[in-house]
Amino acid sequence: MKRLLVLLACVVMLAACSSKEGAGEELVAYKDDVGTVMIPKEPKRVVILNNSLAGYPFALDEKPVGLTDFALGNTHFAPYIEGIEDVGDGSLEKVLALNPDLIIAFPDVENLAELEKIAPVVSYAYGKRDFREQLLEVGKLFNKEQQAKDWLTDFDARIAADKPAIQDKMADQTVAILSVGEKSMYAYSDRWARGGEIIYGEFGIAAPEAVQKQAIEGDGWAELSLSKKLQILQGTIFS
Numbered sequence: 001m002k003r004l005l006v007l008l009a010c011v012v013m014l015a016a017c018s019s020k021e022g023a024g025e026e027l028v029a030y031k032d033d034v035g036t037v038m039i040p041k042e043p044k045r046v047v048i049l050n051n052s053l054a055g056y057p058f059a060l061d062e063k064p065v066g067l068t069d070f071a072l073g074n075t076h077f078a079p080y081i082e083g084i085e086d087v088g089d090g091s092l093e094k095v096l097a098l099n100p101d102l103i104i105a106f107p108d109v110e111n112l113a114e115l116e117k118i119a120p121v122v123s124y125a126y127g128k129r130d131f132r133e134q135l136l137e138v139g140k141l142f143n144k145e146q147q148a149k150d151w152l153t154d155f156d157a158r159i160a161a162d163k164p165a166i167q168d169k170m171a172d173q174t175v176a177i178l179s180v181g182e183k184s185m186y187a188y189s190d191r192w193a194r195g196g197e198i199i200y201g202e203f204g205i206a207a208p209e210a211v212q213k214q215a216i217e218g219d220g221w222a223e224l225s226l227s228k229k230l231q232i233l234q235g236t237i238f239s
Helices: 002-021 092-097 112-118 131-141 147-167 196-202 209-219 226-232
Strands: 028-030 036-040 046-048 102-105 120-123 177-182 184-188 221-223
Touching: 002 120, 036 120, 092 112, 112 120, 131 147, 147 196, 147 221, 177 196, 184 209
Parallel strands: 046 102, 102 120
Antiparallel strands: 028 036, 177 184, 184 221
16 A cells, blocks of 8 residues: 555656646647547657557667567567666556656556556557558657658568569468467467568468468467367478
8 A cells, every 4th residue: 555655646746747847848639549649749758568569669760768578578679679678567666767758558458547647648459450550650659650651661672572582482382370389279360460461461471271261361360279280280381
């Protein structure tokens, strides 16, 4: 209880300070996946609690002030994360200490009401957009829409350069994107991260029949039965 009271007191104090410091800051209306929220026109101190969005700002030369421990553990982010603070799994105290002017979260984030007392919260639902749409949306959020478009133009050029050779090499092959546990195996589609949008979507590589029907044409992922596991193990490339 004492810890909670201290935290609430800090929130009140920070809110008072923020209102003075940000009095001249221009706000704009932004529509996220929950509703409309007033955000800074050019946010400078962003905390990201939505792990699926953690990498997007890097493409726009933006560096969040805080990421979750899960996001910071992503080895692909290693070149970009120096100086970014670890907020654990979304600790209110750690988020508060960073004095953010914007928080990016999932719609069902815990402690939403408390987070909204710290800074405006923008919510994105997982899987609602493909990576192109999401980058453009993040570009709008940071007032960098043109830079997002430029990034996609460059990306398309790189895909076009590599696609013929990859399709030629993979013409008679299939690829399954799998998560393998001790007693279970899950397959993922072109809309469930893990590179599926590139492998299946951009390069057009085929998936095994079981993955195609159960994951790609289904909910985006599927737990495979023993018979389907054996089918995939007979000559499929794993990623």
